Amino acid sequence: MTVLEPQPPGIPAPVPGPHSEPYWDGCRQGELRFLRCDGCAAAQPKPTMLCRRCRGRSLSWTPSGGRGVLYSWTVVWRPQHPTFRVPYAPAIVDLDEGFSVLSAVVGCRPEDLAVDLAVAVEFHAISETITLPYFRPVTD
Amino acid sequence: MAHPFRDVAIVGVHNTVQARHLPGHDSASIALEGALGALADAGLSPADVDAVVGQFAQDDVLALGLGPCTRRMSSLGIPTVLDAAALIVTGQADVVLIGAGGAGLYADRSATAPWTRPANEFVVGYGLFTAAEFALMARRHMIMHGTTPEQLATVAATIRTNGHHNPEAVYHGRGPFDPADILASRMVADPFHLLDCSMTSEGGCGLVLARADRTAGLAAAPVWILGGASDSFGPAYQIAPRWDLRGSTDPDIPAGYVGRRAADRSLAMAGITPAEVDVAELYDPFSFEIIRQLEAYRFCGPGEGGGFVDDGHIAPGGSLPVTTDGGTMSFSHAGISAQQLQRVIRGVQQLRGSCRTMQVPGAEVALCSNGGSGALFTDVLVLGAQRP
Numbered sequence: 001m002t003v004l005e006p007q008p009p010g011i012p013a014p015v016p017g018p019h020s021e022p023y024w025d026g027c028r029q030g031e032l033r034f035l036r037c038d039g040c041a042a043a044q045p046k047p048t049m050l051c052r053r054c055r056g057r058s059l060s061w062t063p064s065g066g067r068g069v070l071y072s073w074t075v076v077w078r079p080q081h082p083t084f085r086v087p088y089a090p091a092i093v094d095l096d097e098g099f100s101v102l103s104a105v106v107g108c109r110p111e112d113l114a115v116d117l118a119v120a121v122e123f124h125a126i127s128e129t130i131t132l133p134y135f136r137p138v139t140d
Numbered sequence: 141m142a143h144p145f146r147d148v149a150i151v152g153v154h155n156t157v158q159a160r161h162l163p164g165h166d167s168a169s170i171a172l173e174g175a176l177g178a179l180a181d182a183g184l185s186p187a188d189v190d191a192v193v194g195q196f197a198q199d200d201v202l203a204l205g206l207g208p209c210t211r212r213m214s215s216l217g218i219p220t221v222l223d224a225a226a227l228i229v230t231g232q233a234d235v236v237l238i239g240a241g242g243a244g245l246y247a248d249r250s251a252t253a254p255w256t257r258p259a260n261e262f263v264v265g266y267g268l269f270t271a272a273e274f275a276l277m278a279r280r281h282m283i284m285h286g287t288t289p290e291q292l293a294t295v296a297a298t299i300r301t302n303g304h305h306n307p308e309a310v311y312h313g314r315g316p317f318d319p320a321d322i323l324a325s326r327m328v329a330d331p332f333h334l335l336d337c338s339m340t341s342e343g344g345c346g347l348v349l350a351r352a353d354r355t356a357g358l359a360a361a362p363v364w365i366l367g368g369a370s371d372s373f374g375p376a377y378q379i380a381p382r383w384d385l386r387g388s389t390d391p392d393i394p395a396g397y398v399g400r401r402a403a404d405r406s407l408a409m410a411g412i413t414p415a416e417v418d419v420a421e422l423y424d425p426f427s428f429e430i431i432r433q434l435e436a437y438r439f440c441g442p443g444e445g446g447g448f449v450d451d452g453h454i455a456p457g458g459s460l461p462v463t464t465d466g467g468t469m470s471f472s473h474a475g476i477s478a479q480q481l482q483r484v485i486r487g488v489q490q491l492r493g494s495c496r497t498m499q500v501p502g503a504e505v506a507l508c509s510n511g512g513s514g515a516l517f518t519d520v521l522v523l524g525a526q527r528p
Contacts, residue, residue, distance in 0.1 A: 007265070007267070011265060011267070012257075012259075012264050012265070013264070013265065014261035014262070014264050014265050015259075015261055016261055017261060020261060020262075045374075045379040045380065045385075046262060046378060046379050052387075053388075071280070071382065072276045072277075072279045072280040072283070072382075072383070073276070073279060074272050074275035074276055074279060074329045074330050074331075074332075075327075075329070075330040076267060076271075076272050076328070076329045076330075077326065077327045077328060077329070077330075078252070078271075078326075078327075078328045078329070078334075079251075079267060080251065080252050080256075080257055080267040080268065080269040080272070081250075081251045081252075081257065081267065082250045082251060084267040088266075088267055090266045090267065090268055090272050090276070091276075092276055092380045092381075092382055100380050100382055101380065102262060102263055102266065102268070102379070102380035102381075103266060104266045104267075110330070115283045126265065130265070132265045132266075
């Protein structure tokens with residue numbers, strides 16, 4: 001039986017940019033964070049100095065409960081790079097706080113993936129400095 | 141008011157030999173071969189050129205012994221053609237040469253092609269590559285509209301069979317293909333099987349645009365730009381490719397229909413409706429992208445793309461033959477710019493009536509496209525056999 005699993009250390013690692021440190025700090029501490037506009041509450045799809053909805057300049061890193069549902073997914077059988085173990089399942093997750101992340105689903109079989117599947121975040125370190133968020137199906 | 145591109149003619153097009161590998165070439169040299177071939181096709185010499193646009197514009201200026209000469213670096217496809225046309229319209233140049241090519245870029249075959257692997261910090265850890273990014277869009281369409289793997293396979297079989305017949309295609313003679321052949325190929329990124337995906341190859345190409353009063357006595361009948369425009373929702377491969385990502389420019393158009401605004405504007409500039417398009421040289425990085433473009437450009441309604449394909453419209457002899465040379469699935473995909481310009485080149489060949497295979501009889505209007513939903517951009521160009 002094939003079960004989707006987190007990737008082992010050794011995969012190509014993210015290189016944090018100057019604006020994303022709070023995000024990666026949160027991952028190391030087991031907290032998923034997103035950047036929200038203080039003015040209009042819009043979640044930003046990536047770190048920015050400007051809200052993409054109201055163009056306000058006051059934005060705050062905000063903790064998420066890490067619960068959400070599956071919006072879309074794929075199951076990859078031809079690895080992007082030989083260090084990745086297949087199959088793996090990149091996915092877009094809609095979080096309860098109204099933002100989306102690109103991540104991957106673990107802890108279930110590929111055929112269990114379905115739209116609106118309830119998932120929760122969990123974290124797996126791939127190096128001393130980088131911890132990646134993944135999502136696992138939940139029943140409650 | 142006169143049409144903005146009334147005085148711009150496409151007078152030369154050329155594809156070099158396309159192959160899985162072209163020993164002895166790098167991207168710059170095969171791009172220069174493409175540019176030289178386009179000049180020969182037009183019946184012009186390098187000395188006639190006063191502007192070069194493309195991947196290696198400044199290198200080509202030196203290589204061709206030009207100067208002083210306009211140069212614009214651009215690794216895009218259709219926007220490169222529109223920039224070249226704008227140089228003529230605004231009086232900056234009279235004869236513009238475009239060259240593009242890719243060779244020697246893909247050496248490590250244990251990984252996917254280098255241009256498909258994003259390094260962005262938010263995607264790199266999840267093993268994303270182009271097929272996976274586009275699969276996220278396709279999956280969403282399947283969820284919303286019930287689009288099936290068989291409909292995706294019908295697109296791939298149609299385009300790959302077009303390439304099977306084309307002696308200039310890298311995968312000439314590999315078919316013909318049925319949808320079952322596509323579905324039997326190994327899974328790459330569900331719902332995309334290997335044969336739902338574009339290939340990787342090497343090759344160059346070129347185009348020549350000239351002011352209309354320079355077209356007398358040239359080798360081939362000029363082809364005209366009836367309309368063109370470009371759409372983007374942001375950088376490719378950095379954020380989640382959500383179907384319903386939206387922006388303020390037109391909140392009614394989701395990222396899944398990127399290219400709709402560009403097509404609407406292009407057809408309005410041309411003064412025609414989608415029904416008046418004779419052939420669609422659609423960019424085909426993945427089979428699903430044809431289905432969503434048919435909807436985005438209003439050839440059919442939302443969610444009707446799969447049924448439109450089932451009904452045979454995109455097949456040879458159908459109401460809207462697509463990607464008639466085999467596209468990036470079978471003709472060629474050199475990686476950066478050339479395969480995007482090759483949609484325009486095929487459109488020109490269709491309107492000249494010069495295609496050796498899959499010529500659409502009497503084609504007068506061609507719609508060409510570049511890009512795709514997974515990359516959050518789409519460019520559209522409408523070509524005509526008659527001067528606007």
